[in-house]
Amino acid sequence: MRVKNFFFMILIVVILSACGGSATEIAGPTAVPTHTPVPTATMIPTPSTPLAILVLPADMDKTTSDLYQKTVYDLAQQSGFRFQVRNTLTPVDLADPTLKVVIALPPDPGVATLAPSAPDVQFLAVNIPDLAAGGNLSVLAGDSQVELPAFMAGYVGAMLSDEYHIGMVIPQGDLDAQRAAVAFKNGMAYYCGLCKTFYISEIVYPTYVEVPPDEDPARYGGYANVLINDRKVYALYIYPTLANADLLSYIGTQGVMLIGTSMPETRPGGWVMTIRPDTIKAIQTAWPSLIAGQGGINVQSPLGIADVDPSLLTPGKLRLAQETLESLLAGRILTGNP
Known part of the structure; x- marks a missing residue:
């Protein structure tokens, strides 16, 4: 009986050896070939690279x-x-x-x-x-053009102001400023056409006030007050040679909107946007x-729009302003003829 059991055990070992393979092998998942993407070529600087x-x-x-x-x-x-x-x-x-x-x-x-x-x-x-x-x-x-910023100021000022009540402060006797004043008017007309108002007024908009060349800059605020208080202007554009930081800061306290070519370090109240050279x-x-x-x-330098106050110039209105500026830069709009 013991002999039979011995031979029976040997037979079992032989059968298991034939079917199971090595006892040290561990079955695992079959490896699936993968594709390694070629890395994007990038420049490797060398001592001779410019x-x-x-x-x-x-x-x-x-x-x-x-x-x-x-x-x-x-x-x-x-x-x-x-x-x-x-x-x-x-x-x-x-x-x-x-x-x-x-x-x-x-x-x-x-x-x-x-x-x-x-x-x-x-x-x-x-x-x-x-x-x-x-x-x-x-x-x-820096961009020396005076007409394009004035045109854009007239266009955006008319867009934002009730009854197109916009005005401009210019230096007296300055021929460049006179051209800018025409462009300012044409910018308003480009936005609103005939710009008919609901109320009949003796004041024709846009309206202007001229500052004598020998005037003390500390007194510029009085000229702005003529437009703000006497002529009920809601948006102002100050010709760049007059637009010192003190004047812009003062106007910012008067509850009107301002558009300019250079914003002071401290943003004035009502500052809508800056129209400045796009150096980038x-x-x-x-x-x-x-x-x-x-x-x-x-x-x-082409002009660009910066320092936008989105609460005054909303995204949709900003898009219109940018499209108009692009047309100006491309020559599709002439500042001297709307």
Whole structure:
């Protein structure tokens, strides 16, 4: 009996060995081949990669600084350039043989002197005064147009004001200001056509007041009061040469709306928007010429809308204003003829 049990046990072991395989193997899921995507090609800078330097003041506010840095960084990446930011610029920086582009903002790091010493580098001076374009120095100056901002101020002022009660303060005897006054009127007409009002009034809008050239700036507020109190103006545009911070701050306390080309550091009450040169877009426009080695040009800054108060200029009205500005810049609207 014991012998039979022994042989029976051996038979069981033999059967199990034939069917089960090695006892140390652990069954697992079958591997499924996968496709590894090829990574997107990115530029790997090398010591020979061309370099662009952006020179910014150390005390520039972070938001503005970040915007300039991102703008030039994106342009550099798209063109296969390296990118660096400096607060100053020295002859040692220009000794780098890979340096091809320098974009400098005020205060002036001395580009008029540095540019001739580096003829293979294209310089763009952004809003640095008293510089002339030439050689390898291009200049982006503040927009000198007076009619486009005035047209937009008339257009938006009419859009926001009851019965189109808008007015403008201009310097007396200034021919540029006279052209701006015509553009202001045409901006209003472009928005409202004949601009017929419900109430009959002896005052024709837009209405203007002129400031004598020898007037004390401290007395400018009295001229604004003529429009606000006597002529019931609800939205004002102050010609840029008269628009000092004290005047704008005072008007901001009078319960009227303001549109201007430069907003004071402390936002005045009723400030609707700023119509100012779009420096970022100008840099983007100038970039292809800079990297192509074409310099010595005057770069015109297109106008843009900034500092918008959405409680006054709602998104829908802002869209209309932006569309009108784009048409002005494209020449589809003429400021002298609505």
